[in-house]
Amino acid sequence: MNYQSIIDKYYPEGTPLRDIYMRHAQSVAELAEELRQKSAPELDAEQVRAAAMLHDIGIFLTSAPSIHCTGSAPYISHGPLGAEILRREGAPEWAARVAERHTGVGIPPLVPETRLERLVCYADKFYSKSGSMQRRSLQQVEASIARFGAENLAALKALEAEFPL
Numbered sequence: 001m002n003y004q005s006i007i008d009k010y011y012p013e014g015t016p017l018r019d020i021y022m023r024h025a026q027s028v029a030e031l032a033e034e035l036r037q038k039s040a041p042e043l044d045a046e047q048v049r050a051a052a053m054l055h056d057i058g059i060f061l062t063s064a065p066s067i068h069c070t071g072s073a074p075y076i077s078h079g080p081l082g083a084e085i086l087r088r089e090g091a092p093e094w095a096a097r098v099a100e101r102h103t104g105v106g107i108p109p110l111v112p113e114t115r116l117e118r119l120v121c122y123a124d125k126f127y128s129k130s131g132s133m134q135r136r137s138l139q140q141v142e143a144s145i146a147r148f149g150a151e152n153l154a155a156l157k158a159l160e161a162e163f164p165l
């Protein structure tokens with residue numbers, strides 16, 4: 001699928017948000033591919049890449065001025081908003097579902113279910129869109145998720161076990 005044309009439509013070249021978007025999405029796509037090769041070789045590499053590149057497509061609709069998102073929706077809703085965009089654009093349902101379910105370790109009832117959904121959700125946790133945008137250590141990822149409670153940390157640990165680094 002042509003994921004780049006969807007990105008180009010909502011994140012035009014020459015804007016600061018575009019640069020943040022591409023850098024983050026590419027980092028997530030690279031780690032997802034690494035984890036796919038190690039632990040999920042049955043998944044299609046092109047599908048993993050497209051899903052990773054599109055998972056955050058909804059962020060521009062949210063209010064997160066520090067990363068140049070000047071919309072009005074709460075940041076936490078960028079998953080379902082992104083899924084809505086992808087379905088409207090005629091993107092495959094698997095890509096829409098990845099967007100819909102990737103926030104944190106999933107927000108019930110929108111938790112990652114398929115292996116593709118879990119893989120991209122997990123890879124995403126290693127990359128922030130603010131600050132240095134460098135890869136986080138597993139310890140940093142755990143600390144960021146533990147803030148949301150024991151159930152979230154348990155869900156993260158399950159992803160760690162499914163996709164060992």
Ligand SMILES: [Fe+2]
Nearest residue numbers: 028055056124
């Ligand atoms: Fe992300």
